[in-house]
Amino acid sequence: EAQVTQNxxxxxxxTGKKLTVTCSQNMNHEYxxxxxxxxxxxxxxxxxxxxxxxxxxxxxxxxxxxxRKEKRNFPLILESPSxxxxxxxxxxxxxxxxxxxxxxxxxxxxx
Amino acid sequence: TxxxxxxxxxxxxxxxxxxxxxxxxxxxxxxxxxxxxEPGEGPVLLVTVVTGGEVKKLKRLTFQFGDARKDSSLxxxxxxxxxxxxxxxxxxSNDYKLSFGAGTTVTVRA
Numbered sequence: 001e002a003q004v005t006q007n008x009x010x011x012x013x014x015t016g017k018k019l020t021v022t023c024s025q026n027m028n029h030e031y032x033x034x035x036x037x038x039x040x041x042x043x044x045x046x047x048x049x050x051x052x053x054x055x056x057x058x059x060x061x062x063x064x065x066x067x068r069k070e071k072r073n074f075p076l077i078l079e080s081p082s083x084x085x086x087x088x089x090x091x092x093x094x095x096x097x098x099x100x101x102x103x104x105x106x107x108x109x110x111x
Numbered sequence: 112t113x114x115x116x117x118x119x120x121x122x123x124x125x126x127x128x129x130x131x132x133x134x135x136x137x138x139x140x141x142x143x144x145x146x147x148x149e150p151g152e153g154p155v156l157l158v159t160v161v162t163g164g165e166v167k168k169l170k171r172l173t174f175q176f177g178d179a180r181k182d183s184s185l186x187x188x189x190x191x192x193x194x195x196x197x198x199x200x201x202x203x204s205n206d207y208k209l210s211f212g213a214g215t216t217v218t219v220r221a
Contacts, residue, residue, distance in 0.1 A: 004153070031207070040120075042199065042213040043154070090153050098142065098203050102153025 002027045004093050006103035013081055014111050021076045021106050023091030029101075031094040032074040033058065034066065036087040037105075043090065049074055081110040114138060115202055117212035125220050127189055132215045134200035135182040141205050143176055143183045148197040148214070159203075190219045 004025045013019055025032065033048040035058075045058030049068040063085055065077040078085060091103040115136045124130050134143070142161045146154035158167050160176035160183060167174045171194075173186040187194055197216050201209045 035211075040213055042115075042117075043201075043211040045209070048208075092153075094207075098144070098207055098209070099156050099159065100144075100146075100154075100201075100209065102155070104151070105153055 002101065004091055004101050004103035006089075006091050006106050008106060009104060010107050012109045012111065015082055016080050019078050019081060019108075021078075021089060021091075021108070023074045023076065023103060024072050025074075025091075025093035025101070026072065027093055027095070027101065028071065029093040029095060030071065032068070033092045033094065033100070034064070034074070034076045035090045035092065036060065036085075037090060038087050046076070046089075081108075083110045086110045114210040115200055115212035117198075117200060117215050119215060120213070121216045121218075123218040123220065124190055126191060130187050130190055130217065132185045132198050132200075132217070133182070134184070134212050136202055137181065138202065138204075138210075139180050140202035141180075142203045143180070144201045144203060144209070145174055145183070145185055146199040146201065148199060149195075154197075154199055187217075190217075192219045192221050195219050 007022045030051045034046040035043040037043050044060045047066040049055045086109050089106045092100040118133045144159045145157045148154040158174045163178045163180045165176045171188045175184050197214045199214045200212045
């Protein structure tokens with residue numbers, strides 16, 4: 001089954017404690033993205049990757065890092081989380097015709 | 112500032128009624144997509160419209176792309192409780208970047 005998986009689905013942490021949200025896709029897509037979703041703001045792109053070892057900033061990259069060492073994996077790293085990073089995060093994998101396949105989401109709370 | 116403005120933000124209707132959701136922008140897009148998102152899940156693509164003036168139908172859902180490729184609408188005929196969800200439009204730029212609207216929360220009461 002074609003899918004995008006994210007882990008963890010829920011995470012409560014404290015300010016400053018480094019965390020990683022993993023994302024994996026099994027569709028052999030080259031293009032992957034991370035978004036955050038906040039009420040009234042919709043989905044905003046954090047980072048994207050057009051292929052292995054190629055990453056670039058989206059609209060709201062501050063406070064986040066990503067890596068793309070393999071085609072299927074695209075982890076999101078928060079080196080020093082802050083409360084304003086409390087949000088719902090989605091990883092997405094994009095087919096050649098721009099159809100985005102989204103993961104189930106990770107709800108992050110930073111205290 | 113949102114690149115794509117969706118209206119209304121919330122919509123609550125009775126089963127069997129019709130509804131229309133609008134997506135407007137001052138920017139021109141190469142294509143426009145509509146997604147539906149249910150609680151606890153990621154958005155799922157419903158349709159992509161590419162040509163200005165294009166109309167696509169998906170059962171009881173009708174999608175229209177404006178002639179100038181800046182706006183779009185989603186019309187649901189005889190809405191059912193299963194249509195409840197958050198509807199998101201996304202404009203696709205020439206560099207394949209997607210810009211999302213804030214979404215319209217649709218509730219269909221039985």
